[in-house]
Amino acid sequence: xxxxxxxxxxxxxxxxxxxxxxxxxxxxxxxxxxxxxxxxxxxxxxxxxxxxxxxxxxxxxxxxxxxxxxxxxxxxxxxxxxxxxxxxxxxxxxxxxxxxxxxxxxxxxxxxxxxxxxxxxxxxxxxxxxxxxxxxxxxxxxxxxxxxxxxxxxxxxxxxxxxxxxxxxxxxxxxxxxxxxxxxxxxxxxxxxxxxxxxxxxxxxxxxxxxxxxxxxxxxxxxxxxxxxxxxxxxxxxxxxxxxxxxxxxxxxxxxxxxxxxxxxxxxxxxxxxxxxxxxxxxxxxxxxxxxxxxxxxxxxxxxxxxxxxxxxxxxxxxxxxxxxxxxxxxxxxxxxxxxxxxxxxxxxxxxxxxxxxxxxxxxxxxxxxxxxxxxxxxxxxxxxxxxxxxxxxxxxxxxxxxxxxxxxxxxxxxxxxxxxxxxxxxxxxxxxxxxxxxxxxxxxxxxxxxxxxxxxxxxxxxxxxxxxxxxxxxxxxxxxxx
Amino acid sequence: xxxxxxxxxxxxxxxxxxxxxxxxxxxxxxxxxxxxxxxxxxxxxxxxxxxxxxxxxxxxxxxxxxxxxxxxxxxxxxxxxxxxxxxxxxxxxxxxxxxxxxxxxxxxxxxxxxxxxxxxxxxxxxxxxxxxxxxxx
Numbered sequence: 001x002x003x004x005x006x007x008x009x010x011x012x013x014x015x016x017x018x019x020x021x022x023x024x025x026x027x028x029x030x031x032x033x034x035x036x037x038x039x040x041x042x043x044x045x046x047x048x049x050x051x052x053x054x055x056x057x058x059x060x061x062x063x064x065x066x067x068x069x070x071x072x073x074x075x076x077x078x079x080x081x082x083x084x085x086x087x088x089x090x091x092x093x094x095x096x097x098x099x100x101x102x103x104x105x106x107x108x109x110x111x112x113x114x115x116x117x118x119x120x121x122x123x124x125x126x127x128x129x130x131x132x133x134x135x136x137x138x139x140x141x142x143x144x145x146x147x148x149x150x151x152x153x154x155x156x157x158x159x160x161x162x163x164x165x166x167x168x169x170x171x172x173x174x175x176x177x178x179x180x181x182x183x184x185x186x187x188x189x190x191x192x193x194x195x196x197x198x199x200x201x202x203x204x205x206x207x208x209x210x211x212x213x214x215x216x217x218x219x220x221x222x223x224x225x226x227x228x229x230x231x232x233x234x235x236x237x238x239x240x241x242x243x244x245x246x247x248x249x250x251x252x253x254x255x256x257x258x259x260x261x262x263x264x265x266x267x268x269x270x271x272x273x274x275x276x277x278x279x280x281x282x283x284x285x286x287x288x289x290x291x292x293x294x295x296x297x298x299x300x301x302x303x304x305x306x307x308x309x310x311x312x313x314x315x316x317x318x319x320x321x322x323x324x325x326x327x328x329x330x331x332x333x334x335x336x337x338x339x340x341x342x343x344x345x346x347x348x349x350x351x352x353x354x355x356x357x358x359x360x361x362x363x364x365x366x367x368x369x370x371x372x373x374x375x376x377x378x379x380x381x382x383x384x385x386x387x388x389x390x391x392x393x394x395x396x397x398x399x400x401x402x403x404x405x406x407x408x409x410x411x412x413x414x415x416x417x418x419x420x421x422x423x424x425x426x427x428x429x430x431x432x433x434x435x436x437x438x439x440x441x442x443x444x445x446x447x448x449x450x451x452x453x454x455x456x457x458x459x460x461x462x463x464x465x466x467x468x469x470x471x472x473x474x475x476x477x478x479x480x481x482x483x
Numbered sequence: 484x485x486x487x488x489x490x491x492x493x494x495x496x497x498x499x500x501x502x503x504x505x506x507x508x509x510x511x512x513x514x515x516x517x518x519x520x521x522x523x524x525x526x527x528x529x530x531x532x533x534x535x536x537x538x539x540x541x542x543x544x545x546x547x548x549x550x551x552x553x554x555x556x557x558x559x560x561x562x563x564x565x566x567x568x569x570x571x572x573x574x575x576x577x578x579x580x581x582x583x584x585x586x587x588x589x590x591x592x593x594x595x596x597x598x599x600x601x602x603x604x605x606x607x608x609x610x611x612x613x614x615x616x617x618x619x620x
């Protein structure tokens with residue numbers, strides 16, 4: 001080896017290199033011999049047809065779906081005789097699966113930790129040996145939602161079942177059904193619309209009876225707001241997020257059954273409720289500038305006092321193949337939770353459902369005093385005292401400081417005779433008086449009896465205090481003060 | 484209308500009624516070639532089935548991450564993720580880390596200085612200069 005200075009107008013020219021003359025003179029190129037790649041497949045999903053997939057979350061991207069579809073067609077041509085076969089209508093029938101196709105359809109993407117092996121090819125070389133009419137399950141991509149049989153092998157679904165502490169009686173297939181909104185699958189036998197209807201009524205019943213029995217004097221508008229705060233659509237959407245339920249990018253038969261499936265409304269599109277206009281079934285509904293009274297809200301609107309369209313024959317029996325309009329995530333989340341309550345009621349009965357409701361919904365904290373918004377509380381308090389036969393309310397200054405300064409503090413108490421009804425502090429005498437009246441009204445409206453008997457507990461036989469199933473009537477109030 | 488209502492949503496109190504475990508998913512990444520993944524591979528074979536059985540509410544995923552250190556990634560309900568690299572750890576230590584991720588919520592680690600955190604006001608009330616025997620009206 002000697003030092004050479006490389007010549008020619010090439011990269012490396014002018015540099016000193018330490019090498020042999022033969023290395024500079026002989027023109028050789030490295031030849032990589034052609035060899036078959038060594039087998040590095042060890043685990044199930046490393047064999048062809050079961051390539052390594054990134055963890056779920058990326059599974060729903062469209063490019064991935066395209067590739068998988070092509071691969072399935074190539075695989076499927078070997079042993080799938082026919083593609084078109086109707087979906088089984090009864091969920092119980094899908095529990096019996098064909099022995100030659102053990103959970104084959106959802107094995108294409110092993111989202112669970114197990115990837116079951118394909119049956120040996122010899123099974124498929126003689127299809128005549130099998131039953132005379134083999135029920136071949138259709139391709140999952142052709143279905144609008146995953147088949148109920150897929151529910152048994154979804155890790156997400158099983159995790160959701162355990163996270164909510166659902167009783168073992170509640171089947172996974174029903175839980176999968178509650179996650180399918182009608183916009184994803186219009187078939188009412190496979191979506192959650194019917195269960196959601198039952199659940200809406202149950203949630204409304206339990207919440208309304210809790211509020212009305214525990215707070216008999218609550219004004220109607222505050223009652224509507226409290227109902228919406230516990231089981232309204234925004235509250236249910238928040239609860240759904242807190243339960244860790246993820247939603248699909250696009251619904252289809254191949255998605256994980258543990259995801260919330262619905263067709264998402266595009267950004268900027270108008271919401272379905274506003275598109276229907278003012279069709280509420282009340283007289284003079286088309287005069288939108290007219291006020292709606294509380295009584296008409298009770299009669300014509302839903303449990304939250306929001307306008308709802310009257311039930312029409314078309315909505316009561318939806319066509320199986322009619323595509324439903326896309327909905328926002330809030331609507332789909334609310335429908336899932338309502339369907340879950342409905343399904344719990346059907347599978348597990350009323351006591352379990354009430355316990356589930358109490359632990360998940362009633363345990364949430366709602367500050368009822370903060371829901372009140374008064375206009376002229378002094379006038380309302382005066383009318384209330386006149387109605388109840390109390391002495392007219394008088395405001396008295398109890399304490400003050402800094403009257404001539406930039407930030408005075410006045411403490412005012414409102415008295416009816418010798419009884420103090422309420423107290424308020426403010427930066428001016430008037431403000432303190434108004435706050436005191438508002439506090440007095442809140443103390444009236446938020447009256448809460450100590451022992452309360454709730455109707456659903458009596459129905460079920462879980463009556464508290466009065467023995468098993470004994471009904472003790474609750475206070476029914478005159479109503480809020482009218483001014 | 485004399486009285487109107489303010490729209491609000493009830494605030495959840497996890498554990499007061501039902502308890503929702505905040506860790507919803509654990510990803511275990513191992514490597515067949517790297518020596519740092521020996522403990523993780525042993526953990527997956529020995530401890531993980533029992534761990535998964537004891538925590539049915541966590542979705543557990545196992546996937547190879549070739550030519551990388553083994554890592555456990557936890558996904559939480561508030562949308563955040565926590566990852567712990569378990570390179571060169573024994574399987575018992577990996578189990579400890581998995582338990583740590585399971586017991587954590589997704590919140591960032593915060594120092595807590597006060598002994599009590601509560602939504603309710605104090606039982607005896609805070610002293611006020613405007614109330615007391617001094618003031619007679």
